[in-house]
Amino acid sequence: MADQTLNCNNLNCPMPIVQIGKTIKTLKTGNTIEVTATDPAFEADVRAWTKKTGHELVSFSDGEIKTALIEKK
Amino acid sequence: MSSEAASDNTHLQKTIEQMIDKKLDERFSSFEAQFEGLSKQLESIQNDNLSDRVTLLVFSGDMDKLMSAFIIGAGAVAMGMEVSMYFTFWGLTALKKQSLYEGKSIPEKMMAMMLPEGPDKVGTSKMNMLGFGPAFFKMMMGKNNVETLPDLININKELGVKMIACQMTMGVMGITKEELIDDLEYGGAGTYIGEASDSKITLFI
Numbered sequence: 387m388a389d390q391t392l393n394c395n396n397l398n399c400p401m402p403i404v405q406i407g408k409t410i411k412t413l414k415t416g417n418t419i420e421v422t423a424t425d426p427a428f429e430a431d432v433r434a435w436t437k438k439t440g441h442e443l444v445s446f447s448d449g450e451i452k453t454a455l456i457e458k459k
Numbered sequence: 460m461s462s463e464a465a466s467d468n469t470h471l472q473k474t475i476e477q478m479i480d481k482k483l484d485e486r487f488s489s490f491e492a493q494f495e496g497l498s499k500q501l502e503s504i505q506n507d508n509l510s511d512r513v514t515l516l517v518f519s520g521d522m523d524k525l526m527s528a529f530i531i532g533a534g535a536v537a538m539g540m541e542v543s544m545y546f547t548f549w550g551l552t553a554l555k556k557q558s559l560y561e562g563k564s565i566p567e568k569m570m571a572m573m574l575p576e577g578p579d580k581v582g583t584s585k586m587n588m589l590g591f592g593p594a595f596f597k598m599m600m601g602k603n604n605v606e607t608l609p610d611l612i613n614i615n616k617e618l619g620v621k622m623i624a625c626q627m628t629m630g631v632m633g634i635t636k637e638e639l640i641d642d643l644e645y646g647g648a649g650t651y652i653g654e655a656s657d658s659k660i661t662l663f664i
Contacts, residue, residue, distance in 0.1 A: 396604045398604050398605045399530065399534070400530050400531075400533045400537060401533075403534060403537040403538070404533050404536070404537045404614065406537065407538075407539070431534075435538055438538045439538060
C-alpha cells in the first residue's frame with residue numbers, strides 16, 4: 387500500500403509529471419506514491435521522469451487507467 | 460686483475476650510471492609535462508560542466524508554438540531542471556496583460572492596435588482561418604483536457620520558470636513594461652547567450 391495517492395486522471399501532458407514533481411517534495415525518503423493517469427504518454431513520461439530525477443519506479447500497470455508506484459529516493 | 464683494468468671498470472660503470480640517470484630524467488620530464496597537460500585538461504572539463512538547465516528562445520507569437528514552449532518549460536521543471544525562457548519579437552505577446560495607448564507615439568499606437576492584447580488573443584500558426592481556428596483549437600483542447608495557453612503560462616510562473624523579456628524588441632514593437640505581466644526580468648542578446656551557454660538544452664521556438 388502506497389503512503390500517498392495522486393489522481394492525475396483526465397490530465398494531459400505535461401500535467402501528470404508536473405503534479406508528481408510537486409507532490410514528491412512533500413514525501414519522506416523511502417515513502418511511496420501511487421499515481422493514476424489516463425494521459426496516453428504517461429508511461430513514457432513517468433519512466434523518463436524517474437530516470438532523470440533518480441526516484442524509483444517500483445511498478446507500472448497499463449490500461450485505460452494507468453498506475454505507477456514511485457518510491458522517493 | 461691489474462689496477463688499470465679496475466679503474467677502467469669503475470669509469471665504465473660511472474659512465475653507464477650517468478647515462479641511465481640522464482635517460483631517466485628525460486623520461487620523467489616528459490611524463491611530468493604530460494601529467495601537467497592532462498590535469499589542465501581535466502580542470503577545463505570540470506569548468507565546462509553545464510548546469511541542468513533548459514533555455515528557450517521564444518520568438519513565435521502563435522498559440523500552438525507558444526503552447527509547445529510552455530509545455531516543455533513545465534515538463535523540464537517537473538524533471539528537476541531549471542528553466543529560463545527568453546521572449547523576443549512576437550513571443551512577447553505571451554507576457555502581455557494589456558495593451559496601453561497613453562503616452563505612446565502614433566506608430567507605437569498603431570503597433571499596439573495591430574498586436575494581440577495578450578496570450579488569450581493569439582492566432583494559430585496553421586488553420587487560423589481569420590480567427591476561427593483558435594476557437595476550434597480551444598474546443599478540441601477542452602475535449603482532450605489540455606490546458607489552455609494562459610493556464611500553461613500561469614503554471615510555468617508558479618513553477619518558478621525564469622522569464623526574460625527582450626528590451627530591444629519591446630522598443631521596436633512599442634511594448635512597455637506596464638503592458639507586461641509582473642516579476643519579469645529584462646535583458647538582451649547577451650542575457651540569452653549567458654543563460655544558453657551553460658544550459659544543457661536550448662531551443663528556438
